[in-house]
Amino acid sequence: MSKSKDTSSGTMGPERISEAEHAVMEVLWDRGTLSAADVCDEICDNRGWSLPTVKTLLSRLVQKQAISARPDGRRFLYSALMARSEYVGGESRRLVDRLFGGKAASLVAHLAESEALSENDLAEIEALLKELKQ
Amino acid sequence: MSKSKDTSSGTMGPERISEAEHAVMEVLWDRGTLSAADVCDEICDNRGWSLPTVKTLLSRLVQKQAISARPDGRRFLYSALMARSEYVGGESRRLVDRLFGGKAASLVAHLAESEALSENDLAEIEALLKELKQ
DNA sequence: TCGATCTGACTACAGATGTAATCAAGAAGT
DNA sequence: ACTTCTTGATTACATCTGTAGTCAGATCGA
Numbered sequence: 001m002s003k004s005k006d007t008s009s010g011t012m013g014p015e016r017i018s019e020a021e022h023a024v025m026e027v028l029w030d031r032g033t034l035s036a037a038d039v040c041d042e043i044c045d046n047r048g049w050s051l052p053t054v055k056t057l058l059s060r061l062v063q064k065q066a067i068s069a070r071p072d073g074r075r076f077l078y079s080a081l082m083a084r085s086e087y088v089g090g091e092s093r094r095l096v097d098r099l100f101g102g103k104a105a106s107l108v109a110h111l112a113e114s115e116a117l118s119e120n121d122l123a124e125i126e127a128l129l130k131e132l133k134q
Numbered sequence: 135m136s137k138s139k140d141t142s143s144g145t146m147g148p149e150r151i152s153e154a155e156h157a158v159m160e161v162l163w164d165r166g167t168l169s170a171a172d173v174c175d176e177i178c179d180n181r182g183w184s185l186p187t188v189k190t191l192l193s194r195l196v197q198k199q200a201i202s203a204r205p206d207g208r209r210f211l212y213s214a215l216m217a218r219s220e221y222v223g224g225e226s227r228r229l230v231d232r233l234f235g236g237k238a239a240s241l242v243a244h245l246a247e248s249e250a251l252s253e254n255d256l257a258e259i260e261a262l263l264k265e266l267k268q
Numbered sequence: 269t270c271g272a273t274c275t276g277a278c279t280a281c282a283g284a285t286g287t288a289a290t291c292a293a294g295a296a297g298t
Numbered sequence: 299a300c301t302t303c304t305t306g307a308t309t310a311c312a313t314c315t316g317t318a319g320t321c322a323g324a325t326c327g328a
Contacts, residue, residue, distance in 0.1 A: 085248070109262055185318095
């Protein structure tokens, strides 16, 4: 049996990271290398989680090869394997593909029309464009 | 018992729509009012779904109050209650909040940097900005 | 009238996810 | 040496999601 999604050789695309798991990733991206207890110190209060919950999420992330677990004495030190930009890029692309037929410009148009963009945002984007243009 | 999320009076924000459910919504947004069989005709082939699957998704969407089911003889005619723009806006906002600290401009910056924006996209956005500016 | 068909309702069931308890092995204090 | 604490591993369990099967009632055709 063993369903294991692929397990075969080579590069099997990074598995999808859930929202709770993402919260853990943010901590690792932000702080570098941490133990489970450290991660919990960072988010357990905010999210109302207990240490066991964090440990579960960490091990799922290890399985998904999104983070690594290096032994350090009797415990593990966890650190991100997947780059934040990779994750952010993937999620952004998924959204654009699903909701805007892959046209990123449509997303921007939507944000603008729905007034999700402040004056300030608009200015920033304009500056960005100027920078990109030459 | 009865877990029912809220059920209490008044406006309980629209429940989250899953990806499969979203595919059904797209059909209804696109085609207006359809029977289950009609919806299936539209997507069952693409997605490799069977009619029962579509029916399940439709009834879950009814529960979530995302669509309405008006009786028509022995069957139902389904049509979207939630506006597409509402859905698209919500999902976009969620992404921006989760990944870009709520700053939409950061999303645009990311898209630009990651070359998710083609020359053409950039031109479109520029035109958009121009239009918005006065 | 009688069977074939269409339809929604209900049921099913595996995998993902959120959230956690329990347990066993090692470390560390006393 | 013995207890206590820490830590990962294992197990648990409800909900959500994807995907569908089954069933009973209405309808339509013969």
